[in-house]
Amino acid sequence: xxxxxxxxxxxxxxxxxxxxxxxxxxxxxxxxxxxxxxxxxxxxxxxxxxxxxxxxxxxxxxxxxxxxxxxxxxxxxxxxxxxxxxxxxxxxxxxxxxxxxxxxxxxxxxxxxxxxxxxxxxxxxxxxx
Amino acid sequence: xxxxxxxxxxxxxxxxxxxxxxxxxxxxxxxxxxxxxxxxxxxxxxxxxxxxxxxxxxxxxxxxxxxxxxxxxxxxxxxxxxxxxxxxxxxxxxxxxxxxxxxxxxxxxxxxxxxxxxxxxxxxxxxxx
DNA sequence: ATGGACCTTCCAGTACAGGGGAAGGTCAAG
DNA sequence: CTTGACCTTCCCCTGTACTGGAAGGTCCAT
Numbered sequence: 001x002x003x004x005x006x007x008x009x010x011x012x013x014x015x016x017x018x019x020x021x022x023x024x025x026x027x028x029x030x031x032x033x034x035x036x037x038x039x040x041x042x043x044x045x046x047x048x049x050x051x052x053x054x055x056x057x058x059x060x061x062x063x064x065x066x067x068x069x070x071x072x073x074x075x076x077x078x079x080x081x082x083x084x085x086x087x088x089x090x091x092x093x094x095x096x097x098x099x100x101x102x103x104x105x106x107x108x109x110x111x112x113x114x115x116x117x118x119x120x121x122x123x124x125x126x127x128x129x
Numbered sequence: 130x131x132x133x134x135x136x137x138x139x140x141x142x143x144x145x146x147x148x149x150x151x152x153x154x155x156x157x158x159x160x161x162x163x164x165x166x167x168x169x170x171x172x173x174x175x176x177x178x179x180x181x182x183x184x185x186x187x188x189x190x191x192x193x194x195x196x197x198x199x200x201x202x203x204x205x206x207x208x209x210x211x212x213x214x215x216x217x218x219x220x221x222x223x224x225x226x227x228x229x230x231x232x233x234x235x236x237x238x239x240x241x242x243x244x245x246x247x248x249x250x251x252x253x254x255x256x257x258x
Numbered sequence: 259a260t261g262g263a264c265c266t267t268c269c270a271g272t273a274c275a276g277g278g279g280a281a282g283g284t285c286a287a288g
Numbered sequence: 289c290t291t292g293a294c295c296t297t298c299c300c301c302t303g304t305a306c307t308g309g310a311a312g313g314t315c316c317a318t
Contacts, residue, residue, distance in 0.1 A: 002294080003294095014294095015276065015277060016275085019275075023275090034283075034284055034285080037295085055233070056234050056258060061274095077257060080241055080258060081238070084237055091227055091230060098227065101185075102220045105185050112209055112210045126195060126199065126206065128206060129178065129185060131264080133263090142306090145306065145307090148305075152305090163265080163266090
């Protein structure tokens with residue numbers, strides 16, 4: 001399987017696949033006599049896994065950690081649990097930060113809904129912010 | 130007022146102030162005979178405004194838009210309202226995306242809380258993801 | 259006159275996940 | 289035999305908001 005076929009089969013681009021290889025997420029493949037990369041179908045499930053990891057909000061570096069553990073022949077379950085835990089805490093914090101921000105911005109926006117401001121101190125640039 | 134004093138007065142760094150000038154958020158200042166930047170106290174409120182804008186989640190580019198309008202002698206109120214509206218919609222979307230992500234990750238994490246997996250298909254890398 | 263604290267410019271890099279495009283090699287069809 | 293689609297490596301660019309550091313000039317006190 002050439003790189004273009006793999007890209008199509010896994011819903012990504014050749015650029016991305018070469019980038020993944022460079023980052024160590026995909027192992028270097030066999031090459032044909034003319035130097036073309038030659039993939040097995042195993043590569044497809046590996047890329048699918050990468051996509052599932054991304055969908056869970058993991059970074060490529062974290063996904064690589066999991067793949068490295070698996071490539072050493074171990075089960076990455078424990079590490080995956082830890083990563084998911086950390087990710088979950090992260091997401092919770094992002095959510096609560098965003099909710100606080102929304103409340104602020106919402107209040108600002110409501111104030112700005114006023115009819116035209118009679119007092120608009122130039123020095124402060126904008127009395128609504 | 131030299132750049133270091135302004136940085137202290139406005140709670141930022143000299144690096145950042147030069148960066149803001151370069152980006153057009155701060156107008157080029159007067160210079161002393163030796164080439165030092167010489168700020169008026171007006172600069173402090175301008176930087177405060179930038180900080181308020183950032184606290185509202187606006188990008189420097191958006192803050193610059195507001196400052197540019199103000200610098201042309203107009204009242205930026207309308208534009209500020211639009212920006213806040215857009216920002217609010219953005220935040221709402223980010224929140225709902227994150228909530229959906231949290232639910233996914235949370236479900237994955239719960240599945241991963243299982244005792245050790247008896248079936249761990251190597252081909253899939255990790256049955257928890 | 260010398261040290262230290264300040265200032266100047268410019269160049270480069272950070273994190274993240276790729277994308278753009280050049281210059282050149284290869285393969286199958288017409 | 290040539291055309292077009294594919295492949296290779298290479299290096300730079302994207303956006304965001306800065307940060308670090310080098311090389312050199314200035315100001316003030318000792």
